[in-house]
Amino acid sequence: xxxxxxxxxxxxxxxxxxxxxxxxxxxxxxxxxxxxxxxxxxxxxxxxxxxxxxxxxxxxxxxxxxxxxxxxxxxxxxxxxxxxxxxxxxxxxxxxxxxxxxxxxxxxxxxxxxxxxxxxxxxxxxxxxxxxxxxxxxxxxxxxxxxxxxxxxxxxxxxxxxxxxxxxxxxxxxxx
Amino acid sequence: xxxxxxxxxxxxxxxxxxxxxxxxxxxxxxxxxxxxxxxxxxxxxxxxxxxxxxxxxxxxxxxxxxxxxxxxxxxxxxxxxxxxxxxxxxxxxxxxxxxxxxxxxxxxxxxxxxxxxxxxxxxxxxxxxxxxxxxxxxxxxxxxxxxxxxxxxxxxxxxxxxxxxxxxxxxxxxxxxxxxxxxxxxxxxxxxxxxxxxxxxxxxxxxxxxxxxxxxxxxxxxxxxxxxxxxxxxxxxxxxxxxxxxxxxxxxxxxxxxxxxxxxxxxxxxxxxxxxxxxxxxxxx
Numbered sequence: 125x126x127x128x129x130x131x132x133x134x135x136x137x138x139x140x141x142x143x144x145x146x147x148x149x150x151x152x153x154x155x156x157x158x159x160x161x162x163x164x165x166x167x168x169x170x171x172x173x174x175x176x177x178x179x180x181x182x183x184x185x186x187x188x189x190x191x192x193x194x195x196x197x198x199x200x201x202x203x204x205x206x207x208x209x210x211x212x213x214x215x216x217x218x219x220x221x222x223x224x225x226x227x228x229x230x231x232x233x234x235x236x237x238x239x240x241x242x243x244x245x246x247x248x249x250x251x252x253x254x255x256x257x258x259x260x261x262x263x264x265x266x267x268x269x270x271x272x273x274x275x276x277x278x279x280x281x282x283x284x285x286x287x288x289x290x291x292x293x294x295x296x297x298x299x300x
Numbered sequence: 301x302x303x304x305x306x307x308x309x310x311x312x313x314x315x316x317x318x319x320x321x322x323x324x325x326x327x328x329x330x331x332x333x334x335x336x337x338x339x340x341x342x343x344x345x346x347x348x349x350x351x352x353x354x355x356x357x358x359x360x361x362x363x364x365x366x367x368x369x370x371x372x373x374x375x376x377x378x379x380x381x382x383x384x385x386x387x388x389x390x391x392x393x394x395x396x397x398x399x400x401x402x403x404x405x406x407x408x409x410x411x412x413x414x415x416x417x418x419x420x421x422x423x424x425x426x427x428x429x430x431x432x433x434x435x436x437x438x439x440x441x442x443x444x445x446x447x448x449x450x451x452x453x454x455x456x457x458x459x460x461x462x463x464x465x466x467x468x469x470x471x472x473x474x475x476x477x478x479x480x481x482x483x484x485x486x487x488x489x490x491x492x493x494x495x496x497x498x499x500x501x502x503x504x505x506x507x508x509x510x511x512x513x514x515x516x517x518x519x520x521x522x523x524x525x526x527x528x529x530x531x532x533x534x535x536x537x538x539x540x541x542x543x544x545x546x547x548x549x550x551x552x553x554x555x556x557x558x559x560x561x562x563x564x565x566x567x568x569x570x571x572x573x574x575x576x577x578x579x580x581x582x583x584x585x
Binding site for chain 2: 138183185194197198199200202203204205225226265266269270272273274275
């Protein structure tokens with residue numbers, strides 16, 4: 125793909141759609157098009173985070189290796205989303221595995237290239253940081269909601285199930 | 301002058317009618333659907349509008365408010381999908397074909413189906429919150445040409461906790477209809493989305509001016525879903541939610557389900573967001 129075409133394609137990704145043209149052009153020199161087949165590992169926990177991805181199509185699962193329990197899928201990332209921010213934060217190590225659940229088309233962004241541009245062009249660097257902070261905030265909110273186990277039956281201290289229909293449970297209602 | 305609800309109260313409203321169980325379908329480990337012959341054997345079936353609920357009586361045990369989850373166009377088979385969480389629902393989970401239960405209803409305000417005619421409809425459901433929305437989806441399917449795009453976003457705790465799997469698959473094949481499902485916890489066989497239901501909004505594009513949203517699920521899920529809908533340009537007037545409280549009488553007399561100045565049973569359970577938005581974050585309500 126020609127750099128001009130790549131810039132245009134990058135601009136269409138929701139993560140960059142409202143970014144100034146000049147800044148997208150700056151990013152283009154660090155970007156390439158990639159395709160992963162189903163079952164491919166995009167990166168492994170503990171490896172150097174040398175890149176990140178802007179997903180165009182397909183779905184990637186983030187997995188945590190949990191000893192005897194094996195790999196636990198904790199989240200999926202899909203079209204229009206960003207995969208990976210470990211490239212941004214020292215020591216630049218992946219904290220999860222990433223597994224393609226289906227064929228994935230993405231833009232791969234070289235982290236070393238991008239960090240250099242962020243350092244030398246502070247306006248660009250701030251814009252990237254601002255966008256990644258928004259992603260991080262939303263992922264943190266989503267993780268908090270997941271931790272709530274909001275669909276589970278409310279448990280009293282000590283794990284005793286409360287009976288919503290006897291009126292003894294103040295905070296739990298019959299699901300209607 | 302303060303209205304006295306007891307003045308217009310009819311004692312017969314508190315008397316359940318007998319209804320016969322036709323079938324029990326277990327949807328998940330702890331959630332089941334009762335398929336019930338209509339309580340009034342007058343040949344007309346059981347008339348209701350999507351979003352309404354019945355007081356369902358397990359004789360000798362007690363009553364619970366349960367949303368109606370059947371197709372309003374098929375009034376001869378009433379369905380209630382019930383999460384087994386307490387004494388009454390545990391008793392109801394043990395009924396068999398031919399057993400009798402009590403039904404009072406239908407009660408409550410319905411989803412704004414007529415307001416949605418000609419518009420896109422976004423349905424966001426969490427957990428058993430899909431049950432009160434199922435009659436809406438049936439109606440959208442039956443009257444498909446009257447509505448624009450239909451988006452169904454559904455989140456559950458795990459793949460084993462998903463309700464109505466076969467129907468979700470069927471609905472996803474309908475024209476101009478998107479069904480996106482996510483679970484909070486996947487398993488080794490799950491190839492779908494993992495994450496909370498709000499994360500699914502990243503995968504859809506909505507015409508915010510032409511969409512009516514209907515949301516049902518745990519209160520915290522609805523709170524974040526409503527935020528997400530507004531972030532995407534929907535006004536509070538375009539968003540409807542279904543509230544839950546412990547209902548007892550079902551007719552606005554006892555006060556068990558009071559939610560600020562509202563009674564969920566009588567004024568709800570479906571509310572336009574501006575009616576209740578200011579109450580959602582109050583701890584004491």
